[in-house]
Every structure is written in structure tokens, then in C-alpha cells.
Amino acid sequence: MTMNRRQFLKNMGIGAAGAALPGVSMFAANEAMNPQDKSLFKLPELHCDVIVVGAGPAGIPAAVAAAREGAKVILLEEDMMPGGAPVDMYVTYMCGAPRVGVFIDMVRELNQKHSLSITPSSTFGQWAWDNKQHWWLPSSFAQVVYGIMKAEKNITLMCGSPVVDAVVETKGNRNRVTGVCVMRQGMLQKVSAPVTIDATGTGLLAAKAGCEYFYGSDARKDFNESIGLEKSDGRVQPCTMMYISQRTRSDAEFPRHIFKTGVLDHDQEKWVTQQTEEEFRKIDSGIYLHWGATVECTDTTDPVLVADAHRRAMKKLEPQFEALNRAGYVTHVAPKIGIRECRRIKGEYVLTVDDVLKGVMHDDKIADAWYSLDPWGMNVDPKIKNSVGPYGIPYRSLIPVNTEGLLTAGRIISGTRLAMSSYRVQPICATIGEAAGTAAAMAALQKTSVRNLDVRRLQNRLDEKGLFEWYRHVNMNVNNKPWKK
Numbered sequence: 001m002t003m004n005r006r007q008f009l010k011n012m013g014i015g016a017a018g019a020a021l022p023g024v025s026m027f028a029a030n031e032a033m034n035p036q037d038k039s040l041f042k043l044p045e046l047h048c049d050v051i052v053v054g055a056g057p058a059g060i061p062a063a064v065a066a067a068r069e070g071a072k073v074i075l076l077e078e079d080m081m082p083g084g085a086p087v088d089m090y091v092t093y094m095c096g097a098p099r100v101g102v103f104i105d106m107v108r109e110l111n112q113k114h115s116l117s118i119t120p121s122s123t124f125g126q127w128a129w130d131n132k133q134h135w136w137l138p139s140s141f142a143q144v145v146y147g148i149m150k151a152e153k154n155i156t157l158m159c160g161s162p163v164v165d166a167v168v169e170t171k172g173n174r175n176r177v178t179g180v181c182v183m184r185q186g187m188l189q190k191v192s193a194p195v196t197i198d199a200t201g202t203g204l205l206a207a208k209a210g211c212e213y214f215y216g217s218d219a220r221k222d223f224n225e226s227i228g229l230e231k232s233d234g235r236v237q238p239c240t241m242m243y244i245s246q247r248t249r250s251d252a253e254f255p256r257h258i259f260k261t262g263v264l265d266h267d268q269e270k271w272v273t274q275q276t277e278e279e280f281r282k283i284d285s286g287i288y289l290h291w292g293a294t295v296e297c298t299d300t301t302d303p304v305l306v307a308d309a310h311r312r313a314m315k316k317l318e319p320q321f322e323a324l325n326r327a328g329y330v331t332h333v334a335p336k337i338g339i340r341e342c343r344r345i346k347g348e349y350v351l352t353v354d355d356v357l358k359g360v361m362h363d364d365k366i367a368d369a370w371y372s373l374d375p376w377g378m379n380v381d382p383k384i385k386n387s388v389g390p391y392g393i394p395y396r397s398l399i400p401v402n403t404e405g406l407l408t409a410g411r412i413i414s415g416t417r418l419a420m421s422s423y424r425v426q427p428i429c430a431t432i433g434e435a436a437g438t439a440a441a442m443a444a445l446q447k448t449s450v451r452n453l454d455v456r457r458l459q460n461r462l463d464e465k466g467l468f469e470w471y472r473h474v475n476m477n478v479n480n481k482p483w484k485k
């Protein structure tokens, strides 16, 4: 049985009004369980200073940053392994910048210890344009994360621990998140902290806490944007099933003619499909990362529709798998279909595509960002798409409206769909995560709310950690700025 979004929302108790207005904010239902009901919780309650939900590109730096500020952190991950999209969706390739802080340390280690080339690249794309396309095995990401976690005494990482609800106190029209409910082996456990970070990539926790969110495309007029759709079509970016192919016979010839695009050798300058015959023969690494099959999913919060998208993508991949297999290559398919877009949690500021295109550096900037607009499935003039230079992520975009005790990090922060098509890439998500973790720890340890945090002090702290280094470097030292080409 397939369900459409309207039915799904009805079942969730959100109602048809929200369903009829894709792209506008909706209030989420929080009807699932009563976190005050002690009989539900079979495991003892845990306490810490900062909870981070989701151990992906945003959640990992968030947890590390908070821990390094001196906060006791619990990092909750629903998968049995940390890593997020690079591990469970095989998105093991980074786009955009800045590459700073915890993220660049991870990349450095990936390059030194897990490079797929015989000689690790000397530059590893630190400034984002060493003309190399770097990718690593998904398990390498997890290994690097485990190494970091071991070194951070203030972090307790709990895998296989899906957060199923938020613990919320309501006062007037304000909600205060005081913790989360975790499902561990069929038993519920409450985890409490003065500050929680939603780094789920889906915004599920914020939605459960009753935060307003956006879903699907916006109309230009919704946020006074200079480009975009006249009328929202409610669509999210399509999903892509990623996989890795690997040579098994020494005489195997990679059948690159069957791919139009989206195949990467290790550490090379061009996509496999763009290489000349001579270049290809010279490199032919024997291991390739594939942006395999792309399919639409009308509701990425609906498990039935996600499963159906997964099935359709696998079906679409069959001819590729057969051709590769015949040619002497095995395929390793990502455990999860790659979902690019889900909820965007409405914050004190909604970052727009014009902020991105004009390179606005807000007074409360907590992260630099740089990547083209990349709204899969939506036509945007390539000249406009690629004209994006550095811009700033404001702290207000991490603070959900009418909510205390909660910050968002990663691709779910408050922005329009077109703006998000740029900041959703891993280096930017990671920098936002590191800023969120720093802010959360400062607020928790100073016993103040995230909303009342002194933003200048936060910015100074982020500067000390080198988070604004990339922007300083490219502005001062690099004449050959890619966005000026």
C-alpha cells in the first residue's frame, strides 16, 4: 500500500491544512507518548550538559566541540555505526567549503591513513580547489570517527539508539526541550540536558518538540527571493542510490561507456566519464564511486514511500550491476538510499537564496559557507548557480522559533530550499555543527539559554578554534577564486 503525503500527515495528526500548503511552515504533532509517564521508562535516566542527536557530518563536530568546551556530552545515533550520509548512504565525497576545525582534522586523517591512492594527496583539498576529487571508503569515515570518540573523554557515543521523542515543558506559546526519549533494544530511556542539538538530517527531534518546519519547495514570494518557482510544487530534491564498484579480475575492463556521468576514480582531477581514453588508461584505479540511480520520493518522512523509492532505484540499477558484473567488477551498494532533503526547521532567521547569492555576512555569523546552488530536479540558470561566493550562516538560523533548550545543526537549519541546496554539503554542515556544539556547551555551562548567549563571545571562541580561517585565507591569499571565473 502506498500512502501520499496528505494521508501521512492525517495519520500523524498534522492535518490537511499543512499538506495542502507545501513549502509553508507547519506545526508538527507531538502526540506519540507521554514522556512524563514513568512506567514507560525501564532504563535509568541519564543526565549530561549537551545531547547531540545524530552522529553525521554535523553531529560529530557538534559533539566534539561541546566536549572540548568542557561539557559532558551524550551523542545518540540510530544506526549501529556513526558517520551519517558518508557511511550509511555512501556519500563519501566532499563538496564546497570551509574545510576547517574538526572536519579538516577528519579529512587529514582520512587522507593520510585511508587514501585509496598509493600516494596520499599532499593538499587533500584543504582550500576546496586542489583540482582533485577526493573520496574514501565509507568504513574509513566510521573508523576515523571511532578514533576521535576514543580521544574525547567527555563524549558518550550511543549507537543503535534512535531518539523517538522529545521531552518538552510548555509555558505559554513556548516549548522548552529538557531532553529526549531513546529506544534501546525495545526499552525506553530518558536522557536529560539543558541543551539538545538536533543533527538528525531529518529534523525529526525538532518536529517532535513541536517546532515549526518547512518541507518541500518554496514559492519565490514566500521569502521574497529573486529566483525560484512562481508557485511551490511541494517537491523535495530527488534521492540517489550510491554504490561502489571494484575490480575483481586483473584483466577486467571498466565499462565506462555505459555511464553518462557520476563516476569517480580515487583522488583524480576529472570524473571518469570526462577523462580521455589516455587519461583513463593511465589512472584506471579499479575502484569507483557511483552516483547510481536517482528517483523521486514525494515524502521523505514517509517510511513506506522511502522504501518504495529505494526499491525503484535498485530496479533502475540492475542493468548497471549486470554490466559491471559481466565486466569483472563487484558492486557494494549503500545500506540506505541517499535522501537529500527532509524538514527545514524554522528558526529566528530564514536564510534565503539572495543571502547566498549576495554573499551576506550577517552580524551573528557563526559559520562561513561556500558552494554553488545545487537544487537537483529544479532548473536554475547555470551562470547564477555557479556565481556563489562565500556567505555566512547566522546563529539565528540554528535557533528554532518559540523553543528553548534546542539548537539545530547541519542541513536542517532554517533556510529556504534554494539556500539549503548550497549549505547542505558536508564541509558546511560540519562547520555549522561545530558552531552549534560550541554554543550549546557555552550556554549549558554558563547556565544561560542558547537564545541569550553572547554572540560576540561565541564568535571569538569560534575564531580561536580556527573556524573563520578558510574565509580569511581565501580572501587574503588566493587570487584564483573559483566563483570569479
Ligand SMILES: Cc1cc2nc3c(=O)[nH]c(=O)nc-3n(C[C@H](O)[C@H](O)[C@H](O)COP(=O)(O)OP(=O)(O)OC[C@H]3O[C@@H](n4cnc5c(N)ncnc54)[C@H](O)[C@@H]3O)c2cc1C
Pocket (backbone or CB within 6 Å): 053, 054, 055, 056, 057, 058, 059, 076, 077, 078, 079, 082, 083, 084, 085, 086, 089, 091, 093, 094, 095, 096, 161, 162, 163, 164, 199, 200, 201, 202, 204, 205, 239, 240, 241, 242, 337, 338, 339, 340, 409, 410, 411, 412, 424, 425, 426, 427, 429
Ligand atoms: C545522494 C547524495 C549525494 C550527496 N552528495 C554530496 C557530495 O558530493 N558532497 C557533499 O559534501 N555533500 C553531499 N551530499 C549532502 C550531504 O551528504 C548531506 O547533506 C550531509 O551529510 C548532511 O549532514 P547532517 O549531519 O546534517 O545529516 P546526516 O548526514 O543525514 O546525518 C544525520 C545522522 O543522524 C542520525 N539520525 C537520524 N535520525 C535519528 C534519530 N531519531 N535518532 C538518532 N539518530 C538519528 C542518522 O542515522 C545520521 O547518522 C549528498 C547527499 C546525498 C543524499
